[in-house]
Amino acid sequence: MPKPKKEEEKPKEEPKKELPKKEEPKKGAPKKEEPVETPEEAKLEKKEKAPKPAKKKKEDKKIFTLYKVEGDKVSRLRPICERCGPGYFMADHGNRYTCGHCGFTRYKPSEK
DSSP: OOOOOOOOOOOOOOOOOOOOOOOOOOOSSSOOOOEEEEEEHHHSSSSOOOOOOOOOOOOOOOGGTTTETTTTEEEEOOETTTTTTEEEEEOOOOEEEETTOOEEEEEEEHHH
């Protein structure tokens, strides 16, 4: 017959010591006087930050980048997408044209 296990004796927990509470001033009580800095003194103490670099403004897409006007005729400068049809211009990526709508890619003929 197995012996019953003795319960492990737990050490008695010591009562928690209460820390002294910080005294908070009452709402109506006057605050302790602190030295008041003038705005000029505060500006002198602050470190000067390096100026931020100027942001480059993006150029707006102009209609003249897509079309060429010659007298009374208007011609397209970029090809239209074969899948999507008229109204969807293909983006020029150096060696290829790509449609942003459907992802169709057409490679430019290589020049030798």
